[in-house]
Amino acid sequence: xxxxFILDSIRTTGRYALLMRKVFxxxxxxxxxxxxxxxxxxxxxxxxxxxxxxxxVFIGAIMTIQTKLNTENPxxxxxxxxxxxxxxxxxxFSSTIMCLILAGKVGSNIASEIGTMRIxxxxxALEIMGINSASYLILPRIAAFVLMMPLLVVYSMAIGLxxxxxxxxxxxIITVSDYLLGIQxxxxxxxxxxxxVKSLVFAFIIASVASFYGYYVKGGALDVGRxxxxxxxxxxxxxxxxxxxxxxxxLN
Amino acid sequence: MIEVKHxxxxxxGGEPVxxxxxxxxxxxxxxxxxxxxxxxxxxxLKSIIGLHRVDSGRIEYDGRNLPDMRMKDxxxxxxxxxxxxxxxxxxxSMTVLQNVLFPLEMFSPDPPARQVERAKFCLRRVNxxxxxxxxxxxxxxxxxxxxxxxxxxxxxxxxxxxxxxxNSGLDPRTSLVIDRLIAELTRxxxxxxxxxSHDMNSIxxxxxxxxxxxxxxxxxxxxxxxxxxxxxxxxDDFVFASDLFKKIKQSSTH
Numbered sequence: 001x002x003x004x005f006i007l008d009s010i011r012t013t014g015r016y017a018l019l020m021r022k023v024f025x026x027x028x029x030x031x032x033x034x035x036x037x038x039x040x041x042x043x044x045x046x047x048x049x050x051x052x053x054x055x056x057v058f059i060g061a062i063m064t065i066q067t068k069l070n071t072e073n074p075x076x077x078x079x080x081x082x083x084x085x086x087x088x089x090x091x092x093f094s095s096t097i098m099c100l101i102l103a104g105k106v107g108s109n110i111a112s113e114i115g116t117m118r119i120x121x122x123x124x125a126l127e128i129m130g131i132n133s134a135s136y137l138i139l140p141r142i143a144a145f146v147l148m149m150p151l152l153v154v155y156s157m158a159i160g161l162x163x164x165x166x167x168x169x170x171x172x173i174i175t176v177s178d179y180l181l182g183i184q185x186x187x188x189x190x191x192x193x194x195x196x197v198k199s200l201v202f203a204f205i206i207a208s209v210a211s212f213y214g215y216y217v218k219g220g221a222l223d224v225g226r227x228x229x230x231x232x233x234x235x236x237x238x239x240x241x242x243x244x245x246x247x248x249x250x251l252n
Numbered sequence: 253m254i255e256v257k258h259x260x261x262x263x264x265g266g267e268p269v270x271x272x273x274x275x276x277x278x279x280x281x282x283x284x285x286x287x288x289x290x291x292x293x294x295x296x297l298k299s300i301i302g303l304h305r306v307d308s309g310r311i312e313y314d315g316r317n318l319p320d321m322r323m324k325d326x327x328x329x330x331x332x333x334x335x336x337x338x339x340x341x342x343x344x345s346m347t348v349l350q351n352v353l354f355p356l357e358m359f360s361p362d363p364p365a366r367q368v369e370r371a372k373f374c375l376r377r378v379n380x381x382x383x384x385x386x387x388x389x390x391x392x393x394x395x396x397x398x399x400x401x402x403x404x405x406x407x408x409x410x411x412x413x414x415x416x417x418x419n420s421g422l423d424p425r426t427s428l429v430i431d432r433l434i435a436e437l438t439r440x441x442x443x444x445x446x447x448x449s450h451d452m453n454s455i456x457x458x459x460x461x462x463x464x465x466x467x468x469x470x471x472x473x474x475x476x477x478x479x480x481x482x483x484x485x486x487x488d489d490f491v492f493a494s495d496l497f498k499k500i501k502q503s504s505t506h
Contacts, residue, residue: 029357031357032357032358116344117343117344120339120341121338121339121341122341122342122343122344124337124341125335125337125341125343127330128301128303128330128333128334128335128414129331129354129355129358129359130327130328130329130330130331130333130359131327132327
């Protein structure tokens with residue numbers, strides 16, 4: 001059982017590596033690659049903005065309320081809530097948790113789109129035309145998402161902090177001045193760099209793993225659904241694993 | 253001309269799906285691979301195109317042996333190939349015109365205006381009305397999708413045309429339109445056309461040269477007129493399974 005799992009994992013990793021070798025080839029037509037790239041920037045990046053805004057603003061607000069309730073102690077300074085909210089957003093929420101959420105949205109989108117193209121022979125049609133289908137379909141998606149993810153993460157940080165600010169404005173849980181002092185106190189710009197590095201790695205994982213599962217679908221609509229689920233589950237596990245590795249390398 | 257010599261193909265080391273198949277597919281003719289479901293005709297067609305790697309044997313495109321080629325050379329060869337898939341395989345995200353324009357944008361050295369002109373010529377050639385050019389594939393009928401797929405297949409003026417079950421899912425009248433279109437274009441452009449089919453109407457309508465395979469082996473080959481007089485039990489069981497074709501055979505022999 002364990003042996004077959006290990007063998008299966010090695011085989012899957014090998015196939016993934018071979019696919020990536022095919023993906024990172026020079027595009028047949030630069031103009032066509034650029035057109036695809038721009039489309040993917042819109043689809044994977046800009047269309048993810050609404051969900052990033054909604055989740056970030058609410059989580060920022062909720063985090064502020066919960067932190068305030070848990071740090072209600074006279075020996076802790078009033079700015080603690082803002083500081084804890086800021087560091088949690090910068091270090092973990094906006095990079096890792098947001099990427100896990102986007103692994104669901106973007107990962108399932110990529111896997112199902114490429115998987116449907118596979119089962120309806122559209123990928124075969126590209127191959128018959130003499131096109132490197134892996135490079136044509138996957139490279140623009142990876143490039144677009146790797147470009148957009150850091151922007152989404154930084155955007156999420158800003159919106160999350162704004163959510164906390166709204167708590168100060170619309171409630172009496174925390175004062176606006178205490179919150180603003182907290183989010184500026186002992187600020188370490190390196191945390192943003194750390195989050196951006198993480199987001200680049202996670203974006204690559206989400207786009208490439210989802211493409212891998214979509215590209216090798218066999219069967220019908222049910223199998224596309226399964227591939228989509230596998231893409232989300234596996235990219236989420238890999239994100240958590242690489243989160244540990246990167247955190248250990250960059251913050252330890 | 254495409255020549256297949258002693259081709260053997262198996263999957264994962266199992267029983268061969270293709271057993272020592274040899275055949276010649278001539279230019280300017282509609283060559284048909286026929287046989288019952290599961291006989292290996294799709295595997296043979298995909299092996300000829302290079303979507304499956306064969307275990308042994310030669311597949312020669314005018315003397316160029318496909319199994320010996322590197323991927324880069326196979327891609328170059330495929331620019332001389334057009335293919336009509338069973339389900340048309342049009343790109344969902346593109347309009348009818350964009351689908352036909354796609355191979356031209358990828359490989360044609362012509363300026364964009366000439367490419368559009370060529371794409372429109374191909375669509376006119378398959379008798380598709382101009383008001384359909386801006387529609388998405390899901391907005392047109394199955395027969396129209398097949399015609400668009402043919403237009404896309406001929407956009408780069410291929411030397412070789414492959415059709416996998418071109419009539420699947422079509423009514424008899426539309427099937428006839430597609431069959432005749434394939435035959436006309438084959439003669440017009442002098443292409444080597446290979447059609448994979450088990451539709452008897454198609455076989456009798458356009459099959460210039462027919463290769464019958466069963467259980468992965470070639471059992472018979474000849475022209476459509478030869479079919480009526482062939483002394484081959486397996487072919488008879490397949491071709492004359494229906495009462496209608498039994499009557500046709502009886503009337504032709506009397």
